[in-house]
Amino acid sequence: MTTTTTPETTTSIVDESAFLQALVQQVRAQDHYGVYRSWKDELVLANFVVSKEKKSQISVEGDVDPATQLRILCFYRAIAVCIEKETGKLCQVVTDLSHEGFGWAIVWTGRLMVLSRTLRDAQRFGYPSLKKLAAQGERLVDSGLKNIEKFPDAAEG
Amino acid sequence: MTTTTTPETTTSIVDESAFLQALVQQVRAQDHYGVYRSWKDELVLANFVVSKEKKSQISVEGDVDPATQLRILCFYRAIAVCIEKETGKLCQVVTDLSHEGFGWAIVWTGRLMVLSRTLRDAQRFGYPSLKKLAAQGERLVDSGLKNIEKFPDAAEG
Numbered sequence: 550m551t552t553t554t555t556p557e558t559t560t561s562i563v564d565e566s567a568f569l570q571a572l573v574q575q576v577r578a579q580d581h582y583g584v585y586r587s588w589k590d591e592l593v594l595a596n597f598v599v600s601k602e603k604k605s606q607i608s609v610e611g612d613v614d615p616a617t618q619l620r621i622l623c624f625y626r627a628i629a630v631c632i633e634k635e636t637g638k639l640c641q642v643v644t645d646l647s648h649e650g651f652g653w654a655i656v657w658t659g660r661l662m663v664l665s666r667t668l669r670d671a672q673r674f675g676y677p678s679l680k681k682l683a684a685q686g687e688r689l690v691d692s693g694l695k696n697i698e699k700f701p702d703a704a705e706g
Numbered sequence: 707m708t709t710t711t712t713p714e715t716t717t718s719i720v721d722e723s724a725f726l727q728a729l730v731q732q733v734r735a736q737d738h739y740g741v742y743r744s745w746k747d748e749l750v751l752a753n754f755v756v757s758k759e760k761k762s763q764i765s766v767e768g769d770v771d772p773a774t775q776l777r778i779l780c781f782y783r784a785i786a787v788c789i790e791k792e793t794g795k796l797c798q799v800v801t802d803l804s805h806e807g808f809g810w811a812i813v814w815t816g817r818l819m820v821l822s823r824t825l826r827d828a829q830r831f832g833y834p835s836l837k838k839l840a841a842q843g844e845r846l847v848d849s850g851l852k853n854i855e856k857f858p859d860a861a862e863g
Contacts, residue, residue: 641822643810645800653800655812660819660853661860665798696817696863703818703860706853 562679563590568686569679571630572597575623596620597682599675609670612648621646621674624686625654625664631690632656632663636697638704646671656693660706663693719836720747725843726836728787729754732780753777754839756832766827769805778803778831781843782811782821788847789813789820793854795861803828813850817863820850 563569573590580586585593597620599607622644629640638658646652650671656664666689668674676682697704720726730747737743742750754777756764779801786797795815803809807828813821823846825831833839854861 641810643800643802643812645802653798655800655814657812657814657819657822660857662814662817662819665814665817700817700857700860700863703857706819706857 562683563594566683566687567634568627568631568690569594569683571634572623572627572682572686575627575630576620579619579623591679594679594682597624597675598678599673600677604673604675607673609650609672611672613646613650613671617672617674618644618646621654621668621671624674625656628664628686628689628693629656631686632658632693632697635690635694636704638697644668658697659704661696661700661703663696663704664689719840720751723840723844724791725784725788725847726751726840729780729784729839729843732784732787733777736776736780748836751836751839754781754832755835756830757834761830761832764830766807766829768829770803770807770828774829774831775801775803778811778825778828781831782813785821785843785846785850786813788843789815789850789854792847792851793861795854801825815854816861818853818857818860820853820861821846 563573569590573593576593577585596616622642625642625644629642632638633640640656640658640663642654642656644652644654646668650669652668652671654664654666654668655662676685720730726747730750733750734742753773779799782799782801786799789795790797797813797815797820799811799813801809801811803825807826809825809828811821811823811825812819833842
C-alpha cells in the first residue's frame with residue numbers, strides 16, 4: 550500500500566514543474582552510458598539537492614568538481630530551454646568558473662543578455678529541496694522572459 | 707646607425723594603435739614576476755603573431771595551452787577596454803573554451819552583448835603580423851561600438 554502511494558507523491562514535484570522536467574532532460578542527455586536510464590526523475594535530480602549542513606562540509610578551497618560544473622551548466626541550460634519554449638528564440642549558455650569557484654553564468658539570445666549571474670562558492674552549488682530548486686529555476690526563467698519583453702530589438706539583433 | 711633607426715620603425719606600430727597599446731597593458735598586467743618589465747612592447751606582443759606555417763604545425767587535437775587561453779582572454783579584454791574608453795560603459799569579458807579548442811568569447815555591457823564570437827581551433831590563435839592583429843582588434847572594437855549605438859537601452863539595462 551505504502552509503496553504505491555509514495556512514488557505518486559514524489560513524482561508530482563517533477564511532473565508539476567516544466568523547469569524540473571527540462572532539467573531532467575538536460576541531465577539525461579549527459580548520461581552517455583545509460584546509467585540513469587532506469588532511474589526515476591527525482592533520483593536523477595537528487596544531486597541538485599544539497600542541505601545546509603552538507604554545504605558547510607564542502608570545502609571552497611580547491612577546484613570545482615567537474616560533476617558540479619556540469620550540474621551548474623545543466624541548470625542554466627534548462628533555464629535557456631524553458632525560455633526558448635516560451636519565446637521561440639534560440640538561447641546560448643556559457644558558464645565560466647575560475648578554479649576558486651567564482652565565475653559567471655550567462656544566457657543570451659541575439660544581442661540580448663537574457664540572464665547574467667555571478668557565481669560564488671560554486672563548489673557548494675545546490676538547493677535545499679527539489680521544491681526550492683524548481684522555484685529558483687522558474688524565477689530565473691521569468692526574469693529572462695521579462696528581459697526579452699523589455700528589449701525586443703536587442704533580442705532580435 | 708642601423709640600431710637607432712630600427713627601434714623607431716618597430717615601436718611605431720604599437721604607438722599608432724590604441725588597440726595594441728591596450729593589449730600590451732593586458733599582457734603586462736599578467737606579468738606577475740616582472741619578466742617583461744624591460745621588454746619592448748613589440749616583444750611583449752610577439753606571441754600574438756603566428757605565421758601560417760607555424761599554425762599548420764600546431765596540433766588541434768589536445769587541450770588549449772593555458773598561455774594561449776590567456777592570450778585569447780587578453781585580446782578580448784583589450785577590445786573591452788577600448789570600448790569602455792570610447793563609451794564610458796563597463797564591459798565584462800568571458801571566454802569559454804572546450805578542451806577541443808572550440809568555444810565562445812563574449813563581451814557585454816548592461817544587458818547588451820557587445821560582441822559574441824565563436825572560437826575554433828583556439829590552439830592556433832594568432833595573427834600573421836602585428837599590423838593584422840591591430841586591424842582585427844580595431845574592427846571588433848568598431849563593431850562593438852556600433853552595437854552599443856544601435857541598442858542604447860539594452861546597453862543601459
